Amino acid sequence: MRNVLLLSTSTVHGGAYMEYAGPYLRQFLGSTKSILFVPYARPSGITHERYAGLFSEAMANAGFQAESIHTAADPVAAVAAAESLFIGGGNTFVLLEALHRLGLVDAVRRGVEAGMPYMGSSAGSNVAGMTLGTTNDMPIAQPPSFDALNLVPFNINPHFIDADPDSKHMGETRETRINEFHCFNPQPVVALREGAMLRVEGERASVDGTRGGWLFRAGEERQAIDTGDDLSFLL
Amino acid sequence: MRNVLLLSTSTVHGGAYMEYAGPYLRQFLGSTKSILFVPYARPSGITHERYAGLFSEAMANAGFQAESIHTAADPVAAVAAAESLFIGGGNTFVLLEALHRLGLVDAVRRGVEAGMPYMGSSAGSNVAGMTLGTTNDMPIAQPPSFDALNLVPFNINPHFIDADPDSKHMGETRETRINEFHCFNPQPVVALREGAMLRVEGERASVDGTRGGWLFRAGEERQAIDTGDDLSFLL
Numbered sequence: 001m002r003n004v005l006l007l008s009t010s011t012v013h014g015g016a017y018m019e020y021a022g023p024y025l026r027q028f029l030g031s032t033k034s035i036l037f038v039p040y041a042r043p044s045g046i047t048h049e050r051y052a053g054l055f056s057e058a059m060a061n062a063g064f065q066a067e068s069i070h071t072a073a074d075p076v077a078a079v080a081a082a083e084s085l086f087i088g089g090g091n092t093f094v095l096l097e098a099l100h101r102l103g104l105v106d107a108v109r110r111g112v113e114a115g116m117p118y119m120g121s122s123a124g125s126n127v128a129g130m131t132l133g134t135t136n137d138m139p140i141a142q143p144p145s146f147d148a149l150n151l152v153p154f155n156i157n158p159h160f161i162d163a164d165p166d167s168k169h170m171g172e173t174r175e176t177r178i179n180e181f182h183c184f185n186p187q188p189v190v191a192l193r194e195g196a197m198l199r200v201e202g203e204r205a206s207v208d209g210t211r212g213g214w215l216f217r218a219g220e221e222r223q224a225i226d227t228g229d230d231l232s233f234l235l
Numbered sequence: 236m237r238n239v240l241l242l243s244t245s246t247v248h249g250g251a252y253m254e255y256a257g258p259y260l261r262q263f264l265g266s267t268k269s270i271l272f273v274p275y276a277r278p279s280g281i282t283h284e285r286y287a288g289l290f291s292e293a294m295a296n297a298g299f300q301a302e303s304i305h306t307a308a309d310p311v312a313a314v315a316a317a318e319s320l321f322i323g324g325g326n327t328f329v330l331l332e333a334l335h336r337l338g339l340v341d342a343v344r345r346g347v348e349a350g351m352p353y354m355g356s357s358a359g360s361n362v363a364g365m366t367l368g369t370t371n372d373m374p375i376a377q378p379p380s381f382d383a384l385n386l387v388p389f390n391i392n393p394h395f396i397d398a399d400p401d402s403k404h405m406g407e408t409r410e411t412r413i414n415e416f417h418c419f420n421p422q423p424v425v426a427l428r429e430g431a432m433l434r435v436e437g438e439r440a441s442v443d444g445t446r447g448g449w450l451f452r453a454g455e456e457r458q459a460i461d462t463g464d465d466l467s468f469l470l
Contacts, residue, residue: 013403044411045418091415093374133375136406139328139368140416142381146374159406168248170429171371171394176279180326181375183280194405 003028003117004151004200006125007209008158008192010089017054021121022062024197024208029084029117035059035066036082040098041090041123055088076107082116089122089158092135096127097143105149112151122158125192129155134181134189136174152200153187154234160191160213175214175222182218188234189216190225198231205231238263238352239386239435241360242444243393243427245324252289256356257297259432259443264319264352270294270301271317275333276325276358290323311342317351324357324393327370331362332378340384347386357393360433364390365422369413387435388422389469395426395448410449410457417453423469424451425460433466440466 005028012020029035037059039051052068059066066086072078079085085108087095099105112118120128126135127148134157163173172180178189190198195211207213212226215234225231240263247255264270272294274286287303294301301321307313314320320343322330334340347353355363361370362383369392398408407415413424425433430446442448447461450469460466 009405011405013405042418043407043415045415094419134373136373138412138416139370139374139381140412140419146377159404161404161406169394169396170244170246170248171396172278177373177375180278180280181373183277184329184375 001115001202002112002151002200003115004112004128004198005117005119005208006128006156006192006198006200007119007121008125008160008196008213009194010121012195016058018058018062020195025062025064025119028119028199029064032083032117033064034083035064035119036078036085037066037068038085038087038124039068039070041088041092041095043088043090051088051090055086075102075104079104079107079111079116082111084117084119085111086119086121087124087127089124091140092123092126092132092137093139093143094141095123096132096146096148097141099127099149100144105147108149109151112149118151125156125158125198128152130187131155131185133185134178152205152235155181155185155187155189156198157189157191160193162193178216182216186218188218190231190234191216196227200235203232203235205235207231236350236437237347237386237435238350239347239363239433240352240354240443241363241391241427241433241435242354242356243360243395243431243448244429245356247430251293253293253297255430260297260299260354263354263434264299267318267352268299269318270299270354271313271320272301272303273320273322273359274303274305276323276327276330278323278325286323286325290321310337310339314339314342314346314351317346319352319354320346321354321356322359322362324359326375327358327361327367327372328374328378329376330358331367331381331383332376334362334384335379340382343384344386347384353386360391360393360427363387366390366420368420369416369424371409387440387470390416390420390422390424391433392424392426395428397428413451417451421453423453425466425469426451431462435470438467438470440470442466
């Protein structure tokens with residue numbers, strides 16, 4: 001019975017870190033108040049300690065108590081004992097390298113299969129998919145494999161941004177990049193704008209949050225998705 | 236005696252494919268009229284054949300004759316016999332996977348060391364650096380290693396774009412991404428705006444083209460670079 005909540009972003013424009021997310025986390029976690037935090041993605045290269053401090057403070061404001069896995073002597077055991085898990089955003093390559101190195105890919109999968117609620121934002125949402133192949137991040141570290149947690153049978157593109165029709169930049173748009181992904185990979189891609197999130201409970205998946213996104217499938221026109229849409233057919 | 240020309244982009248806004256580049260290539264190649272093209276980066280997933288056709292046509296207009304390596308029975312031998320080499324843009328992961336798989340990383344290095352002029356645009360410029368770690372592309376294929384051609388002792392970030400101060404997007408700016416790179420990697424990064432290029436002749440490196448960029452070094456403030464600037468101190 002998996003229970004998964006994937007946020008496109010930890011922070012929306014004009015808000016504080018994780019501020020907008022509080023009500024969604026309370027609804028998702030119900031009576032659970034304890035969260036194990038995974039800081040390995042290190043946004044802007046900040047230390048695990050500083051990142052965990054920012055998260056704990058934001059969670060205290062939202063009514064939760066967060067501990068960080070980086071202080072655990074045995075990270076695998078810490079996951080096994082966790083009431084819920086939140087993998088924070090940052091660099092997806094740095095994150096996935098750490099998850100593989102520490103044996104956490106299997107540990108997190110086992111925990112989620114046993115009912116531990118999983119939450120992620122940005123890189124933490126990307127790694128819940130089949131592979132990191134639809135991250136937006138720079139490959140500043142090399143994981144041994146691009147295979148990710150595979151909690152859902154598709155890929156996630158967080159921070160989706162629609163193309164600016166007035167842009168003079170010749171680099172690829174996000175849409176072009178995801179279409180390129182589908183020249184080499186078969187799985188669907190759920191692309192979430194900032195503010196959007198994906199919720200998966202058992203065999204039911206739906207779009208939550210505020211801004212929707214797109215469903216990209218190989219060989220098909222992309223399909224708009226919005227808050228409340230049922231995506232269970234992807235599971 | 237290396238002879239290297241790295242273009243940020245193949246196409247500038249409002250121009251046709253490789254149109255702006257013609258005069259720079261003529262100046263760089265001198266009397267050499269024959270170019271071996273490497274189409275493996277496959278922009279938007281187009282076929283090698285179609286990509287090679289686009290390149291050959293653009294080069295014919297610029298006064299060159301281009302053959303594509305994908306038609307060669309032995310790609311390593313084709314590089315060894317080439318009068319000059321151009322690696323086209325597209326997806327850097329797809330490109331580097333092919334270069335490693337076909338044994339071309341060493342072959343291209345040997346050719347450049349023996350005096351074969353090397354040209355690249357976008358992904359083809361990125362792989363001339365130490366690693367692909369500063370690509371902007373999605374990791375839609377997995378190379379066995381992120382180590383690249385190492386023709387210059389630093390990394391290249393093509394298609395550099397300055398942050399939009401009015402943006403409400405919370406995803407990382409390019410500057411933030413390159414600074415994150417430097418939390419995990421020591422080598423300098425030459426970031427080139429579209430229209431800019433880097434020229435390396437032996438022990439001399441300089442900025443060419445029209446739009447400049449930035450030099451990022453670990454632990455230092457980034458430094459503006461512009462057309463005509465001497466970057467030989469990086470070699």
